[in-house]
Amino acid sequence: MKMIYHILYKNGTEEEFEMKVDEHNHKKIMELNNVIEICMREDESGCIHLGDGRTEGNFIRMSEVIRIKMEYKENEVRN
Numbered sequence: 355m356k357m358i359y360h361i362l363y364k365n366g367t368e369e370e371f372e373m374k375v376d377e378h379n380h381k382k383i384m385e386l387n388n389v390i391e392i393c394m395r396e397d398e399s400g401c402i403h404l405g406d407g408r409t410e411g412n413f414i415r416m417s418e419v420i421r422i423k424m425e426y427k428e429n430e431v432r433n
Contacts, residue, residue, distance in 0.1 A: 357383055359404060360423040361414065371404045371412060375426075390422055 355375040362368050375383050386402060393400050393416040405411025 355429060356427050357387075358425040358427060360421075360425065361419060362421040363418050364420055365418075373404060374406070387424060390416075390424070394419075394422065 357373045357375055359371045359373070360368065361371070373379075373383060386404075389400065389402060392398060393402075399415075399417040402414050402416060403411050404414065
């Protein structure tokens with residue numbers, strides 16, 4: 355499973371980030387989604403981290419973001 359974040363910044367730049375979701379990080383992903391929702395609803399500033407926390411990651415300043423679309427996808431079965 356994975357979460358895909360489609361981010362639109364105030365300057366018009368769009369980025370897409372994929373994060374693997376498993377039994378080890380599921381709770382953290384749900385907490386991240388909650389923080390994103392609070393920041394967007396309350397027009398709060400803050401910084402989120404998208405990445406695995408070990409080998410890669412991106413810090414995003416929420417004050418620079420206009421929209422975040424979150425998409426949850428199950429693993430696709432390939433024939």
